[in-house]
Amino acid sequence: MTTDTLSRRVLRYAHAQGTGRSQFPTPAQVAEASGPLPDGAAGADRSPLPHGTTELLERAAFPAGRVAGADRLPERALLAAFGLQRAELTNPYFEHRALPSVRSLFPVHAFLTGEGPARVLDVHRHALAELPGAARDQARRILLAGRYTRLPAFYGPLRGTLTELELGISLRSLAVGLELFGLEGRLSLPVSGGDLTSLGLADGEWSWPLAVDLEDAAGSGRAPAPPAAGPRDARDGEPLRAAAPADPSLDEILSVNRAQAALPHEDPAPLAPAIPHGAAAGRDLSWAEALWERGSGRMPRGLTGMAGRLRRVPEDSLAGAAAWAAVPPPGALLRRVAEHVNVTVAVQATDGFEDGVHRLAGGRLLPHRPGPGALAALERDYGYRLAPGNGCDVRHAAAVWFCSVRQHELVAELGPGAWTLAQYVAGWITQGLCLNAAAHGLYARPARAFDGLAVQRPLGLAPDETVLLSVISGTPRFNGLPLDLRL
Ligand SMILES: Cc1cc2nc3c(=O)[nH]c(=O)nc-3n(C[C@H](O)[C@H](O)[C@H](O)COP(=O)(O)O)c2cc1C
Structure with a gap:
């Protein structure tokens, strides 16, 4: 071993014992987190x-x-x-x-x-x-x-x-x-x-x-x-x-x-436009800040899940989300698939919108199942329950979005490839919702963990309608300690 290599090892050993260093992942953990590059590229x-x-x-x-x-x-x-x-x-x-x-x-x-x-x-x-x-x-x-x-x-x-x-x-x-x-x-x-x-x-x-x-x-x-x-x-x-x-x-x-x-x-x-004209922000911020702010909600002390705070949110945060969700994906084929993808949102404590379930139509949210308590009811159908080691705050969120499709109808009309295209469409909508939430100081957590059958009735979905992806969005309760990795 050369002196250089040995020095690096000693310094890493010393660094790892510094105050608070146990909070930092080891190089092996970072390598695991980053995942392998395609074979041979590393x-x-x-x-x-x-x-x-x-x-x-x-x-x-x-x-x-x-x-x-x-x-x-x-x-x-x-x-x-x-x-x-x-x-x-x-x-x-x-x-x-x-x-x-x-x-x-x-x-x-x-x-x-x-x-x-x-x-x-x-x-x-x-x-x-x-x-x-x-x-x-x-x-x-x-x-x-x-x-x-x-x-x-x-x-x-x-x-x-x-x-x-x-x-x-x-x-x-x-x-x-x-x-x-x-x-x-x-x-x-x-x-x-x-x-x-x-x-x-x-x-x-x-x-x-x-x-x-x-x-x-x-x-x-x-x-x-x-x-x-x-x-x-x-x-x-x-x-x-x-x-x-x-x-x-x-x-x-x-x-x-x-x-x-x-x-x-x-x-x-x-591909363009991917950014809607109707987008808005809760305060003056730059694109660098909006990208930095995007997050799925967190918990303290290494716990999984998210903790939220039920706080009244401004109308713009939901109207802006609808504008991001309504941007059509690129190309005629994905747009035909998007016509089959329903966007439904359960809302509470939002200025300008009645509590209850709304549907996206023509870029606007229309009441679908008005009434209080939709988010508390949805929390019962979420897979990762509140537990000593896991946070779950669906009941305190401002909005929970669902992209859903009647897959038999979709495949019958557009063929077997359309199922994969429906995933692209739901992902396209989801990233728009995530960026919008960031611009309003909200978290937005994509989730596949809702029970797709159980949520059909409260959301007013058809019996043969499948949830592709949902997004839970609200005010974060814990912001944690971020380390800036931007270059
Ligand atoms: C397609 C997709 C599905 C996800 N499903 C879940 C889920 O079911 N439950 C959950 O807690 N988080 C879910 N997540 C959120 C991720 O765990 C989260 O993005 C990740 O922890 C990174 O955190 P960040 O988004 O704050 O950077 C999902 C994310 C994606 C993209």
Whole structure:
């Protein structure tokens, strides 16, 4: 061992014993939290990302401000969308970004092609890491792909829906990042596994990627990529993963994701606008602050869940949320799917709105089941109950949102690929709700933990209507100690 290495070890040992250091995760815990990069990328060449993105975003007022005169725009947009924001020292989930992720596991990765070798965003090294197995000379694009195996195996088939919901959340976050830096993106939905092959990713554990062709606002981007040739699509009865440990629910997840092969062809569709005109903030704040503030609610002392305070909230916080939820997703096909996705919200203690259940229609919330007590009733149907080790404050929230769909009708009308598209749509809406909440000093916690059958009656859903995702939003009771990780 060299003296240098030994010195580093001694210093880390000394540091770990300093006052309050037990609150900090060990390097091994941080590595676990960050999750593995695609195979081979961690040891590959990497190019550093620019610094100062937060300072640029501080000059853009929320919601209408945009960043002018910046360099390295795609990298800045990636950092705004997916970069590290803060570590929370008393949160069991260590790192936090401008978008939520199941247990902060971040199964979705962002890839940049067409500017040198294909690279993956490595937020922990603040770099773009080369992908050893990727094709060279690809079109100028950002691709988003989810690694199902990043989520614990005991989640079973839920790994599929959660990852695809996060793809929708990531797509909205990317769309906002591009818009803030004046870049135009055009979305291609995946209809083959060609993009996975081009990125050199293993067919058996990744979703098919969403691909966004890049142009700057002046339209000087290169031509969109031609559709990539697929390696192979799902064929009846044939396993998609060749030599891997048996994981029947992963096989099922992959075949459902690959049902997107049946989607009709669509030309790449503009991502913008992702930020609604009707957006508002509770106070003057910059985009840097809004992204920093986004959070799912917390508990003290490393406990899980969230604690809230029942506080009257202003009309703008709910009207603004409706405006964010009503922004249509990109492209005619996703919009047709969005027409099937119902947005229902249980509300209390909100100026300008009657307590009770409302439905989103034409960008406005209309009373659906008026009456007090809807949130207290919903808390009984939430999976993570109040317990000595877990906070649960649905009853004290200001609003609980539900995206739901009648899946038989959806698949009958738009085909089997539409189920995955419905996850993207729910994710797209969710990220809008999260950003709106941040701008009003509220938390917004996405949750799959409501009992989908039990909530049908109080929400007035149809008996064959499935909840895709819900979002609990209210005033946080505990703000914790954040560590600023922005660069
Ligand atoms: C698709 C999705 C589903 C989630 N489901 C739950 C849930 O059922 N219960 C819960 O407490 N948190 C849930 N979360 C919230 C995450 O645990 C939370 O985002 C994570 O702890 C990071 O915290 P932050 O959002 O404050 O950064 C979910 C998040 C996502 C993106």
